[in-house]
Amino acid sequence: MVTVTAGRVPFPAGHPPTPATVHSVWADNQEHDPRGERTPRPEGTRRRATIHDVAQLAGVSRQTVSRAVNDKGEIDPATKERVLEVARLLEYRPSRFARGLVRKGAVTAGLVIPDLMNPFFPEVAAGVLEAAEERGWQVVVWDSRTDENRELQALDKFSHQADAVVGYFKNPDDVLARHLGGVPTVVLERGPHQTRFGAVGIDAAAGVEQGVAHLVRAGHRRIGMLDGDRSDAPGPRREAFLAAVRQHGLAVDRSWVVPSPEHSVAGGEAAMAQLFDARPELTAVFGFNDLIAVGAMRAAARRGLRVPDDLAVLGFDGLSLGELVEPALSTLHIDKRRLGRLAVEQVARLSAGQEPLTGADAWVIPELVVRASA
Amino acid sequence: MVTVTAGRVPFPAGHPPTPATVHSVWADNQEHDPRGERTPRPEGTRRRATIHDVAQLAGVSRQTVSRAVNDKGEIDPATKERVLEVARLLEYRPSRFARGLVRKGAVTAGLVIPDLMNPFFPEVAAGVLEAAEERGWQVVVWDSRTDENRELQALDKFSHQADAVVGYFKNPDDVLARHLGGVPTVVLERGPHQTRFGAVGIDAAAGVEQGVAHLVRAGHRRIGMLDGDRSDAPGPRREAFLAAVRQHGLAVDRSWVVPSPEHSVAGGEAAMAQLFDARPELTAVFGFNDLIAVGAMRAAARRGLRVPDDLAVLGFDGLSLGELVEPALSTLHIDKRRLGRLAVEQVARLSAGQEPLTGADAWVIPELVVRASA
DNA sequence: AACGTTCACGTGAACGTTCACGACCCCCGC
DNA sequence: GCGGGGGTCGTGAACGTTCACGTGAACGTT
Numbered sequence: 001m002v003t004v005t006a007g008r009v010p011f012p013a014g015h016p017p018t019p020a021t022v023h024s025v026w027a028d029n030q031e032h033d034p035r036g037e038r039t040p041r042p043e044g045t046r047r048r049a050t051i052h053d054v055a056q057l058a059g060v061s062r063q064t065v066s067r068a069v070n071d072k073g074e075i076d077p078a079t080k081e082r083v084l085e086v087a088r089l090l091e092y093r094p095s096r097f098a099r100g101l102v103r104k105g106a107v108t109a110g111l112v113i114p115d116l117m118n119p120f121f122p123e124v125a126a127g128v129l130e131a132a133e134e135r136g137w138q139v140v141v142w143d144s145r146t147d148e149n150r151e152l153q154a155l156d157k158f159s160h161q162a163d164a165v166v167g168y169f170k171n172p173d174d175v176l177a178r179h180l181g182g183v184p185t186v187v188l189e190r191g192p193h194q195t196r197f198g199a200v201g202i203d204a205a206a207g208v209e210q211g212v213a214h215l216v217r218a219g220h221r222r223i224g225m226l227d228g229d230r231s232d233a234p235g236p237r238r239e240a241f242l243a244a245v246r247q248h249g250l251a252v253d254r255s256w257v258v259p260s261p262e263h264s265v266a267g268g269e270a271a272m273a274q275l276f277d278a279r280p281e282l283t284a285v286f287g288f289n290d291l292i293a294v295g296a297m298r299a300a301a302r303r304g305l306r307v308p309d310d311l312a313v314l315g316f317d318g319l320s321l322g323e324l325v326e327p328a329l330s331t332l333h334i335d336k337r338r339l340g341r342l343a344v345e346q347v348a349r350l351s352a353g354q355e356p357l358t359g360a361d362a363w364v365i366p367e368l369v370v371r372a373s374a
Numbered sequence: 375m376v377t378v379t380a381g382r383v384p385f386p387a388g389h390p391p392t393p394a395t396v397h398s399v400w401a402d403n404q405e406h407d408p409r410g411e412r413t414p415r416p417e418g419t420r421r422r423a424t425i426h427d428v429a430q431l432a433g434v435s436r437q438t439v440s441r442a443v444n445d446k447g448e449i450d451p452a453t454k455e456r457v458l459e460v461a462r463l464l465e466y467r468p469s470r471f472a473r474g475l476v477r478k479g480a481v482t483a484g485l486v487i488p489d490l491m492n493p494f495f496p497e498v499a500a501g502v503l504e505a506a507e508e509r510g511w512q513v514v515v516w517d518s519r520t521d522e523n524r525e526l527q528a529l530d531k532f533s534h535q536a537d538a539v540v541g542y543f544k545n546p547d548d549v550l551a552r553h554l555g556g557v558p559t560v561v562l563e564r565g566p567h568q569t570r571f572g573a574v575g576i577d578a579a580a581g582v583e584q585g586v587a588h589l590v591r592a593g594h595r596r597i598g599m600l601d602g603d604r605s606d607a608p609g610p611r612r613e614a615f616l617a618a619v620r621q622h623g624l625a626v627d628r629s630w631v632v633p634s635p636e637h638s639v640a641g642g643e644a645a646m647a648q649l650f651d652a653r654p655e656l657t658a659v660f661g662f663n664d665l666i667a668v669g670a671m672r673a674a675a676r677r678g679l680r681v682p683d684d685l686a687v688l689g690f691d692g693l694s695l696g697e698l699v700e701p702a703l704s705t706l707h708i709d710k711r712r713l714g715r716l717a718v719e720q721v722a723r724l725s726a727g728q729e730p731l732t733g734a735d736a737w738v739i740p741e742l743v744v745r746a747s748a
Numbered sequence: 749a750a751c752g753t754t755c756a757c758g759t760g761a762a763c764g765t766t767c768a769c770g771a772c773c774c775c776c777g778c
Numbered sequence: 779g780c781g782g783g784g785g786t787c788g789t790g791a792a793c794g795t796t797c798a799c800g801t802g803a804a805c806g807t808t
Contacts, residue, residue: 052764063789066766067786075785094765095763096471097472097763098475098763098793099764099765100470100474100793101469101472101793101794101795102767102793103765103793104793116499122495125515126491126517129490129515138531140512140515141514141515142503143500157512160468183467324695324698325700424794424795425795435759436758448756450755468794468795469794469795471794472763473795475764475765475794476794477763477797750808751806752805752808753806755805757802758801758802760799761799763794763796763797768789769791770787771787771788772786773784774783775782775783775784776783777780777782
């Protein structure tokens, strides 16, 4: 702990200030008051104090100031205290740029999240944060709101400000590549052969197969699906669903799957209403994710149908929210935190030039959790 | 679009490479290397190419390279293309440190969140992100997991790497101040007179009063409270609760409030069980937040009590999750996104030397949302 | 033919910090 | 009296960019 003589800049004998000191600094800085409170300053735009200012006012060299603020050895305790006091007076804070320039190793990663309101993503973000922290990285977060243009804005930033990027993207590879000039990148939820970047994700097919098998096992043969909002590409979950129902010999085709306008409860509710109209005979429905599945449950309730007796509902994600609804949601649980961790591990390998994770190491397999809804 | 001759470095006539070019680059990277890397190439850890390397290999000056990569004018298209090609070849990416050193204005803010799994915080984070983005700031996120030590770790990082800090903290002011050497800081959820930093938050008292009044209006006179985990300080919500019940003349004292071990459904469930034992006669309960309130509902269901007939439950936060449970949760809704926005506005004022927001501008007032549970 | 203009490009100098040295002082031992 | 050594402190020189200039050459214009 350092005790300080407040309000006074100490100049012990033997270290007289050079004639230039005080004056030149104040000349730069205007009046005397460091914080200046309300008055004459050009509205809070004072030049930030540098290590040089501190050195000059304290009557020492830059190096000594550096020694003081980084508390290294080779400095007299009295000097250190004095320097620190001056630093406080001037509100000196070392420039992270200058510092980063000379000592390398500070890594910052960019994380692009489609929707912070969807509980799925904060959890993978938590995984990313964990793993990044263990590596000493810092991560800056960007909410793209599932907007292609905002994704590109993010990349335009990150290509300048980040050493690595992970995230969810709707844009195709080539567009992405054009906006992130060479930064190592890992895209989530895109098959390893569907991307030129690093990739991790969930094994959608494995999950969907388990889900459909479970429903069939329970006697369902007329199963619908509420897909995500992928208006363009069909998406692996839908593909896997269609493959699975075909494999089980069900009389279900693509007219049994309707896309949800958005990845939310409201979206799922709307899509379910639509599906009810199209296929009133269905007895079970598979949701693209838990939010949509919950929406399906609400739509069923609105029609006076009972879950799971009149309609079995199966989700995908394993949000803890699923345990709270009535009845509790059966779902394919994903280890979202692990997913996030994998993403940073993958991008770390990429930027280190190591060979990427593949197969089961990069693709987490959903686990069927049977609760009340199916 | 730029078409490139892959695998070959083009040297158009009139721009012959100086004899030094290719060779000197490798010479720089190995022999002459001042850093003296002992191993010839420690597996993908080659020194990152600088603007100088690109300039040399392309046979132009640094400035021209700069012009090319930042696509400014004053450059011949052919030269630009050639430089870009070399840059790609060398995997050149400008150093954000060197760049930040010379052009100021890149602000990064640190955000400390206690628990990403609690849906409350992602939403205020979304607000922070929004407002930061509008200012051109980038924000790096840290999950403190409600751990005092981790809070300090965050500050130790941010004091070096960030220009501003906002977040939730359990640590007292003086401890915080010691770890964030002079960085402008805004703490959330701490009264303006309880902190020396900037502060924004919610007007807990106003919220609690509305809630208690609502319960009393519905005829309840034996009201309990499930507090947060503040083992040390009582916390403003509890204080406000006790004041409100006293004002309404209820025979309720501090034995009617039990702290939840954690801010979660499970915590609320446990706390509610405890409260049932202590005060079996209660007819209504006020939750510290929605998660805890939902826990109370589950505890009630487990005892065969019906909500709201046997036990009215009131939450605090207004999570969208509250609409999903059965019965839907009555709560005091908080504009969490606005809260986040206010935080960055406040810290922006702080770092600009402007006077901070106060009163109704800095303290968002909860709004009573009556649903089924109370 | 002399002169201005534009275009394409290069040259120090800054930005703020740390690192590798070297200088100085004081005290000790012989 | 001299060498040596530990403790303090200062001095260029990096680090990788951008900025404000300066320099030619090519091309008109009068």
